[in-house]
Amino acid sequence: xxxxxxxxxxxxxxxxxxxxxxxxxxxxxxxxxxxxxxxxxxxxxxxxxxxxxxxxxxxxxxxxxxxxxxxxxxxxxxxxxxxxxxxxxxxxxxxxxxxxxxxxxxxxxxxxxxxxxxxxxxxxxxxxxxxxxxxxxxxxxxxxxxxxxxxxxxxxxxxxxxxxxxxxxxxxxxxxxxxxxxxxxxxxxxxxxxxxxxxxxxxxxxxxxxxxxxxxxxxxxxxxxxxxxxxxxxxxxxxxxxxxxxxxxxxxxxxxxxxxxxxxxxxxxxxxxxxxxx
Amino acid sequence: xxxxxxxxxxxxxxxxxxxxxxxxxxxxxxxxxxxxxxxxxxxxxxxxxxxxxxxxxxxxxxxxxxxxxxxxxxxxxxxxxxxxxxxxxxxxxxxxxxxxxxxxxxxxxxxxxxxxxxxxxxxxxxxxxxxxxxxxxxxxxxxxxxxxxxxxxxxxxxxxxxxxxxxxxxxxxxxxxxxxxxxxxxxxxxxxxxxxxxxxxxxxxxxxxxxxxxxxxxxxxxxxxxxxxxxxxxxxxxxxxxxxxxxxxxxxxxxxxxxxxxxxxxxxxxxxxxxxxxxxxxxxxxxxxxxxxxxxxxxxxxxxxxxxxxxxxxxxxxxxxxxxxxxxxxxxxxxxxxxxxxxxxxxxxxxxxxxxxxxxxxxxxxxxxxxxxxxxxxxxxxxxxxxxxxxxxxxxxxxxxxxxxxxxxxxxxxxxxxxxxxxxxxxxxxxxxxxxxxxxxxxxxxxxxxxxx
Numbered sequence: 110x111x112x113x114x115x116x117x118x119x120x121x122x123x124x125x126x127x128x129x130x131x132x133x134x135x136x137x138x139x140x141x142x143x144x145x146x147x148x149x150x151x152x153x154x155x156x157x158x159x160x161x162x163x164x165x166x167x168x169x170x171x172x173x174x175x176x177x178x179x180x181x182x183x184x185x186x187x188x189x190x191x192x193x194x195x196x197x198x199x200x201x202x203x204x205x206x207x208x209x210x211x212x213x214x215x216x217x218x219x220x221x222x223x224x225x226x227x228x229x230x231x232x233x234x235x236x237x238x239x240x241x242x243x244x245x246x247x248x249x250x251x252x253x254x255x256x257x258x259x260x261x262x263x264x265x266x267x268x269x270x271x272x273x274x275x276x277x278x279x280x281x282x283x284x285x286x287x288x289x290x291x292x293x294x295x296x297x298x299x300x301x302x303x304x305x306x307x308x309x310x311x312x313x314x315x316x317x318x319x320x321x322x323x324x325x326x327x328x329x330x331x332x333x334x335x336x337x338x339x340x341x342x343x344x345x346x347x348x349x350x351x352x353x354x355x356x357x358x359x360x361x362x363x364x365x366x367x368x369x370x371x372x373x374x375x376x377x378x379x380x381x382x383x384x385x386x387x
Numbered sequence: 388x389x390x391x392x393x394x395x396x397x398x399x400x401x402x403x404x405x406x407x408x409x410x411x412x413x414x415x416x417x418x419x420x421x422x423x424x425x426x427x428x429x430x431x432x433x434x435x436x437x438x439x440x441x442x443x444x445x446x447x448x449x450x451x452x453x454x455x456x457x458x459x460x461x462x463x464x465x466x467x468x469x470x471x472x473x474x475x476x477x478x479x480x481x482x483x484x485x486x487x488x489x490x491x492x493x494x495x496x497x498x499x500x501x502x503x504x505x506x507x508x509x510x511x512x513x514x515x516x517x518x519x520x521x522x523x524x525x526x527x528x529x530x531x532x533x534x535x536x537x538x539x540x541x542x543x544x545x546x547x548x549x550x551x552x553x554x555x556x557x558x559x560x561x562x563x564x565x566x567x568x569x570x571x572x573x574x575x576x577x578x579x580x581x582x583x584x585x586x587x588x589x590x591x592x593x594x595x596x597x598x599x600x601x602x603x604x605x606x607x608x609x610x611x612x613x614x615x616x617x618x619x620x621x622x623x624x625x626x627x628x629x630x631x632x633x634x635x636x637x638x639x640x641x642x643x644x645x646x647x648x649x650x651x652x653x654x655x656x657x658x659x660x661x662x663x664x665x666x667x668x669x670x671x672x673x674x675x676x677x678x679x680x681x682x683x684x685x686x687x688x689x690x691x692x693x694x695x696x697x698x699x700x701x702x703x704x705x706x707x708x709x710x711x712x713x714x715x716x717x718x719x720x721x722x723x724x725x726x727x728x729x730x731x732x733x734x735x736x737x738x739x740x741x742x743x744x745x746x747x748x749x750x751x752x753x754x755x756x757x758x759x760x761x762x763x764x765x766x767x768x769x770x771x772x773x774x775x776x777x778x779x780x781x782x783x784x785x786x787x788x789x790x791x792x793x794x795x796x797x798x799x800x801x802x803x804x805x806x807x808x809x810x811x812x813x814x815x816x817x818x819x820x821x822x823x824x825x826x827x828x829x830x831x832x833x834x835x836x837x838x839x840x
């Protein structure tokens with residue numbers, strides 16, 4: 110009895126804590142939606158009103174007609190598809206190599222690759238810019254997409270660690286059946302790797318979606334701009350249309366929510382099943 | 388087969404480990420354009436047919452349609468010039484600008500402010516030869532503001548002004564009426580300001596006397612109060628802050644700001660994400676606020692009657708400075724299309740465009756007094772005050788005197804926060820103690836930066 114009460118109390122407390130935490134997470138979202146429906150003057154009311162008296166739905170219309178968001182969306186999606194393809198292909202291949210093949214200097218190479226994570230982006234920004242500008246790649250998507258086809262230290266690390274947990278017996282079984290290295294990777298390992306591939310897809314998606322500085326620096330033509338740049342243009346020290354900014358942000362957030370929702374199962378569960386019988 | 392696959396993967400690995408540092412296979416597209424940064428010939432470029440100039444600006448989304456119209460008009464009048472405009476977000480504009488300049492690929496022309504970095508790196512073209520060639524009259528702009536703002540330390544002009552804005556006090560007439568406070572007069576003092584702020588403050592109604600002391604920019608570097616006290620934030624060349632940041636006038640101003648903050652007549656930071664005409668003032672909750680011409684449209688749209696008045700002065704002061712800022716156009720020193728760029732610059736800074744800006748929802752306040760008079764702007768109760776201010780003496784804003792301010796401005800802001808708006812329940816610090824220390828630290832940093840040059 111006491112045990113049950115204690116258990117019940119424990120559950121209640123943990124639920125209360127979780128509820129408080131989720132409330133803290135969701136308040137900025139609600140605030141954003143609320144502001145997106147207000148006039149510029151009503152935004153500053155104190156104490157703030159959560160539900161505006163006359164919600165201004167046309168803020169949404171205004172925000173999306175003020176700037177060519179259709180173009181921005183197309184551009185961002187193009188970048189997304191190319192970058193995700195690049196990361197998934199390159200990171201899988203590289204991680205496969207690091208985890209399944211033995212060759213001289215493999216581990217040195219691996220740690221060298223990991224060491225690149227220590228260099229902050231700001232340090233390499235100008236040199237890489239100069240490099241791409243020598244290639245005449247400025248104002249193209251190439252500097253944003255091509256690096257994705259050459260791996261990413263963190264994702265390679267993630268995939269390698271995951272691959273190391275998959276027993277080699279699977280590879281050997283496939284080899285006996287006559288599979289070559291690519292067939293082993295593609296037919297046997299990739300299906301098991303789905304959870305970590307999902308992680309790469311989701312992280313890359315949000316990374317590209319939120320990336321502001323790289324597209325800003327490499328792209329000059331407005332017709333090539335991405336959503337992040339379009340959104341930032343609402344903010345200016347001379348005049349900021351907060352309500353329109355919030356309306357645009359609300360809509361632009363939706364794809365991220367959808368992606369997370371769809372990937373949720375793989376992101377949380379994933380690693381449990383490893384396709385081998387005890 | 389296995390060997391082959393292994394070699395391929397090893398190759399992929401090597402390249403992957405170098406994270407994309409050696410991929411020149413893709414440059415098969417006619418890479419013959421050797422337009423590297425060598426071109427030093429200033430005026431030799433004659434447009435064969437059509438010259439396309441790159442133009443970057445950092446204005447908000449609301450201004451873009453106006454720019455598109457202006458460019459269309461310009462291209463119709465100049466069939467040999469095409470303008471390729473990019474609207475770059477302000478947040479990140481200067482990173483982009485400097486990265487492009489470092490690669491020798493900057494735009495031919497850009498608009499903006501805080502140009503000291505670009506100036507000292509030699510990215511901005513002097514305009515004297517164009518001004519002399521065209522007999523271009525610089526006295527048509529507000530002076531001495533334009534000269535102070537756009538002449539380099541060498542006396543050459545480095546830009547043309549797009550607009551002009553002063554700093555004034557906007558006040559909410561409805562609140563003054565409601566609480567029976569007399570409207571401020573142009574010759575009011577800091578004590579009058581304090582008095583009015585106290586009478587206007589009613590926290591139970593969410594109303595505060597002012598939000599002027601929200602930040603060091605609103606309170607000190609973005610207005611003329613300290614100048615009219617006989618003090619300054621830095622020397623005229625921006626190289627000395629010791630003796631300025633810790634001057635008796637500065638300490639007095641900090642004490643004044645601290646008093647208003649302690650008394651609660653300055654709106655607490657919980658009320659403000661933004662202060663000035665962009666913030667809660669426009670919602671009618673603040674009695675008196677920092678006002679720029681850029682916020683004029685918001686104030687006009689507000690649901691209350693607004694007034695404008697010059698900044699209050701320290702009792703007994705006979706100084707009469709105004710704070711003036713101009714958004715400006717700059718030309719790339721390495722541009723190979725300087726003639727076309729100059730044409731476009733002149734056009735954007737012309738009286739015609741100035742008039743059009745007024746007619747187009749008052750996009751900006753033109754930088755030439757003639758347009759203000761021709762358009763009868765002094766009839767407007769608010770604009771009248773700006774025009775009066777524009778004719779006064781002024782100084783260059785502190786951030787515009789020397790690029791070192793970008794590096795030390797943060798220390799000044801931190802000191803301001805510690806003294807006037809302490810956060811997280813910290814206690815108010817004494818300006819007489821803090822400012823001399825901060826002045827030393829700022830000066831040391833400035834000296835270090837200047838020595839590196």
